[in-house]
Amino acid sequence: MTVTARRAVLLLTPIMALIAAAFVWPALRLGRISLVQASASGAMTDAVTVANYTTFFTEPANLELAANSLLLSLVVTLATLVCAYPLAIVLHRASSRWQPLLFALTISPLLVSSVVRTYGWMALLGDRGPVNALLVAAGIVPEPVRLVNNALGVAIGLVEILMPYMTLSLVAGFGRLDVAYEEAAASLGAGPVQRFRRVVLPLTLPGVALGCGLVFVLTMSSFITPKLLGGGRVFLLATEIYDLAIVRLQWPTAATLAMVVLAVLGLTTAWFPRLTRRFD
Amino acid sequence: MxxxxxxxxxxxxxxxxxxxxxxxxxxxxxxxxxxxxxxxxxxxxxxxxxxxxxxxxxxxxxxxxxxxxxxxxxxxxxxxxxxxxxxxxxxxxxxxxxxxxxxxxxxxxxxxxxxxxxxxxxxxxxxxxxxxxxxxxxxxxxxxxxxxxxxxxxxxxxxxxxxxxxxxxxxxxxxxxxxxxxxxxxxxxxxxxxxxxxxxxxxxxxxxxxxxxxxxxxxxxxxxxxxxxxxxxAEFVGRLNTWPCEVVAPGRIRLDGREMPAATDGVANGAALATIRPHRLLLGGAAPAGALNHVTGQVTHVAYVGDLVQYHVAAGALQLRVEAHAARHAETHRVGDVVECRWWPDDLRVFGA
Structure with missing residues (x-):
């Protein structure tokens, strides 16, 4: 082993040990539990079986859960991207004098727990909340619209909660974006729309992939916000796992669902970087 | 096209x-x-x-x-x-x-x-x-x-x-x-x-x-x-000698105590700056007989830069920077040599101080 390689191993050891103890080991345990056969009473036996998986994939309700989760994650990811992209452009272009302040403002929502923010959204979006009051007063809708206790409420809450992550990821991936490229494109006759489509967007794709990958993963694994803003009427893999494990105590089934989510997230994180490499 | x-x-x-x-x-x-x-x-x-x-x-x-x-x-x-x-x-x-x-x-x-x-x-x-x-x-x-x-x-x-x-x-x-x-x-x-x-x-x-x-x-x-x-x-487009002088009449200045002709171009009488490019200062035998102005000084520094030789010459209170082409048969000088330095009067351009 060369000195550099030895040094790299040494530097990586603490985090590798932590990941092994706090993530890999529990994940393996979880995998083992997903292969446990539960007795009729619900007690776990020592028998090994793949029945939990075959049940999951043959039960239409479970597949609907998976479809709900994927759809919500995709919608939330896209909505977060649309909301965070202009903000990230402003942050990227801000002068070095304003940038620290703007960054602090961007991440300041993270100072408040997402549970507290979710309760905030429940108050804001309720039938008698200020958002509905405003919509009715402005004459946009004749009577209050349902904004909580459904998928829309969950999506609104998640988009706001995840925006700081998306914004920071976008800015981190905007390294190649230089105003000179836009000026060059303008001098060559490209109008604002063409400049965005042909120059800005391709150069920001690394950030887009990074942010979308992160937000997708975070949405898939979020359960407090869907649970509270969904009012028990939005069913997702993550909320179901929580229910199975904590309320109904069906650990093998919960572990099976968890392994399925882990597989989806693993595939997502592997696929997103590949997406950007194609444009490089 | x-x-x-x-x-x-x-x-x-x-x-x-x-x-x-x-x-x-x-x-x-x-x-x-x-x-x-x-x-x-x-x-x-x-x-x-x-x-x-x-x-x-x-x-x-x-x-x-x-x-x-x-x-x-x-x-x-x-x-x-x-x-x-x-x-x-x-x-x-x-x-x-x-x-x-x-x-x-x-x-x-x-x-x-x-x-x-x-x-x-x-x-x-x-x-x-x-x-x-x-x-x-x-x-x-x-x-x-x-x-x-x-x-x-x-x-x-x-x-x-x-x-x-x-x-x-x-x-x-x-x-x-x-x-x-x-x-x-x-x-x-x-x-x-x-x-x-x-x-x-x-x-x-x-x-x-x-x-x-x-x-x-x-x-x-x-x-x-x-x-x-x-x-x-003048300073931006090329190297330059700059000396304090006094305009005594249109076309005439006093430089280091001596009166001589120069291109004053409407600069009013009184304190001014005389400037000349280093390659317009001619040393010793390089100067033709018609070159009017002249000072005598001692070489204090020589730098050979291939196509040019750069000299520093101290003449009275004046510090001269002189550049000569390093032609094959050109006369060269060494530190300590006493040299005569001449120039055409209209190369000495005067600006208001």
Whole structure:
């Protein structure tokens, strides 16, 4: 082993040990539990079986859960991207004098727990909340619209909660974006729309992939916000796992669902970087 | 091939907040000619260029091309080619796609685009590199691609922003000749911004020296170099000896206690500065008999720089910097030699102190 390689191993050891103890080991345990056969009473036996998986994939309700989760994650990811992209452009272009302040403002929502923010959204979006009051007063809708206790409420809450992550990821991936490229494109006759489509967007794709990958993963694994803003009427893999494990105590089934989510997230994180490499 | 257009600036002014970057610049660039904007950094030359390109809106003044006012037009509606100091080649596009970008924006059909991109790359001697990415090219090659990209759209005006400042000296000389050759062949009206006086003098038909947002002097290179209107211009376009003197009468000064003729050009009697270029000081036998002014001094320093020999000569209170060509049979001097130093009176130019 060369000195550099030895040094790299040494530097990586603490985090590798932590990941092994706090993530890999529990994940393996979880995998083992997903292969446990539960007795009729619900007690776990020592028998090994793949029945939990075959049940999951043959039960239409479970597949609907998976479809709900994927759809919500995709919608939330896209909505977060649309909301965070202009903000990230402003942050990227801000002068070095304003940038620290703007960054602090961007991440300041993270100072408040997402549970507290979710309760905030429940108050804001309720039938008698200020958002509905405003919509009715402005004459946009004749009577209050349902904004909580459904998928829309969950999506609104998640988009706001995840925006700081998306914004920071976008800015981190905007390294190649230089105003000179836009000026060059303008001098060559490209109008604002063409400049965005042909120059800005391709150069920001690394950030887009990074942010979308992160937000997708975070949405898939979020359960407090869907649970509270969904009012028990939005069913997702993550909320179901929580229910199975904590309320109904069906650990093998919960572990099976968890392994399925882990597989989806693993595939997502592997696929997103590949997406950007194609444009490089 | 290119329609040569006339570029005119009238009273162009640009304020950045309270700071005045460009202060009432008026210029005329004749069709097909090349104007060099020369000046120290921060003199406003790049802002003038960016204003012509439409990248900075002007505070006041007008910019016209062939009599047509383009001051209010957005950059993408100006039909002006621009080469950036850092090239600004699109990193995600191939060389061919970079050069073809402007044609694509103009809706030129793919087949014609290919032909014109190939022509443009041949013009800058880069045929065969179409498929490369900018990062796979050397600095000089990137510069050529940037030039091809700006010229392929057949712009009415070409703007060059310090295009050679990121290249090594040898490549710079080579590209200097090449850019000038292409500019003359296309007869394209060009504005060239540089802080390198040799570049401006060598390449341009007309040179404008800028200082603090204004044009200090504009004229043919020889006029700028030989008859600078101010000490700032004189110092900026070449090396200079500067001595305090006193104007005693039109055409006569007192220098280090001795009266002698000099080019005073309307400088009032009293304290002033006498200036002369180091190569206009002639040592010993190099001076013809008619060269009137002379001082005697002692060589204090000799630097041999290949084509030139630079001497420092102390003559009374005067410190002289002298440059002589290192010709094969030229007389050379050593430290400690006592030498006679002569010059033509009209080479000694006097400016107000």
């Amino acid at each position: 290119t329609r040569s257009a006339a570029l005119t600036l009238r009273g162009v002014t640009k304020h950045f907040g309270a700071a005045v970057a460009v202060d009432g610049v008026s210029l005329d660039v004749a069709p097909g000619s090349m104007l060099g904007l020369l000046g120290p950094s921060g003199c406003g030359k790049t802002t003038v260029l960016r204003a012509i390109a439409g990248l900075v809106p002007v505070t006041a003044g007008t910019i016209t091309v062939d009599g047509e006012d383009i001051t209010a037009r957005p950059p993408h509606g100006r039909d002006i080619g621009l080469v950036f100091q850092q090239y600004a080649l699109f990193p995600h596009l191939s060389v061919a796609a970079n050069v073809g970008f402007g044609l694509e924006m103009r809706g030129v059909a793919a087949a014609e685009r290919r032909t014109r991109v190939a022509e443009a790359l041949a013009m800058v001697q880069l045929s065969g590199l179409d498929g490369r990415r900018p990062r796979e090219l050397s600095g000089g090659q990137q510069q050529r691609v940037a030039l091809a990209r700006a010229l392929v759209i057949r712009p009415r005006i070409l703007l060059l922003d310090e295009p050679l400042s990121n290249l090594d000296a040898r490549l710079r000389d080579e590209l200097r000749v090449e850019i000038r050759r292409i500019q003359q062949r296309l007869r394209i009206t060009t504005v060239f911004v540089t802080h390198d006086q040799a570049e401006a003098l060598a390449m341009c038909d007309v040179v404008g020296v800028m200082s603090q947002g204004r044009v200090a002097q504009i004229g043919p290179p020889a006029e700028i170099y030989e008859r600078p209107v101010s000490r700032m211009v």
